[in-house]
Amino acid sequence: MRQALLLALAALVIVSCGRRGPQPQAVEPQAFADTTPPSIIYPAFGDADPHPWEDRHPGHYPVHGLDVSRWQPPIDWRTARASGVSFAFIKATEGGDFADPKFDEHRRGxxxxxxxxxxxxxxxxxxxxxxxARWFIQNVPKGADLPHVLDMEWTPHSKTCRIRPDGRTVRAEAQKFLDILERHYGRRPIVYTTVDFYGDTDIGRLPKTEFWLRSVAGHPRNVYPRAIWRFWQYTGTGLVPGVQGKVDINTFNGTPEAWAHWKAGG
Known part of the structure; x- marks a missing residue:
């Protein structure tokens, strides 16, 4: 009995050793790793509802910027830039028939x-x-400094469209949109998304795609395990000189040198 048990255990070990577990997904080191020293605190903006950051603070990243839409009154962009705003993502369109009425004003400013x-x-x-994609191209001229953005998230509060396709459909639609814009503008757009949408759809599996992730109550490396991210939206209640009221603030994942290289298309 004892000999039979030992033989069975030995066979189990041999079989187990022959199996291969799932291989870890390859990630882009510069897009995943924290690239700034945690001991350095860069200029930080105010917040109407600050989060008590327990992990790496957004202020540890040197390059910050805004995303704005029709909900922001006229912005004093020179004051905002002087306060440390390094970039802006501006809402242009939604769906197939709505254009943000403040897009041109914000863009020109x-x-x-x-x-x-x-x-x-x-x-x-x-x-x-x-x-x-055609609607976006119709409303957004060439000549932007940064890649454009596809904002994908669930729309449970919409009065006209609350469809929630499966992940395969979502990724296929995103791929089509990104491909069309890349052909037209010459640079592949970024994808902005939220925690629930990212988890529900596996949109992180899109190839050749950089991500801008919303995470206002935790660092992306904790909220989106193993995600590759280029931008982090860390608050929706930011207070920035030159901007009236609250505004979304984001940080770029990298040093000023990395930012200059990436912005130039590197």
Whole structure:
């Protein structure tokens, strides 16, 4: 009996050693690793509802910027830039028939102040990707300083479109939209998304795609395990000189040198 038991255990060990577990997904080191010394605190903005950061603080990152839309009154972009705003993502369109009425005002103001800008599109799953891409192209001229952005998140409060496709459909639609814009503008857009959408759809599996992640109550490395991210939206209640009221603030994942290289298309 004892001999039979030992033989069974030995066979189990041999079989186990022959199996291979799932291989870890390869990640881009510069997009995943924290690239700034945690001992350095860079200029930080105010916050109407600050989070008590227990992990790496957003202020440990040197390059910060805003995302804005029609909900922001006219912005004093020169004051914002002087306070440390290094970039702006400006809402241009949503769905297949809505254009943000403040897009041109914000874009021209940022340009005049020397704030690098890109535009973003808020996606609805009630219109096909090619229609939404054409609508964006119709409203956003070439000449942006930054890649444009595809904003994908669930729309439970929409009065007209609350569709929640499966992950495969979501990724296929995103791929079409990104491909069309890349062909037109010459640079692949970034994808902005939220925690629940990221987890529900596996959108992180999109190839050749950089991500801008929303995480206002924890560092992305904790909230989005193993995610590759380029931008982090760390608050929706920021207070920035030159901007009336609360505004979203984001940080770039990298040093000023990395920012200059990436912004130039590197």
């Amino acid at each position: 940022a340009q005049a102040a020397g704030v690098p800008w890109g535009a973003y599109h808020y996606y609805y799953f009630c219109r096909p990707a090619h229609e939404q």
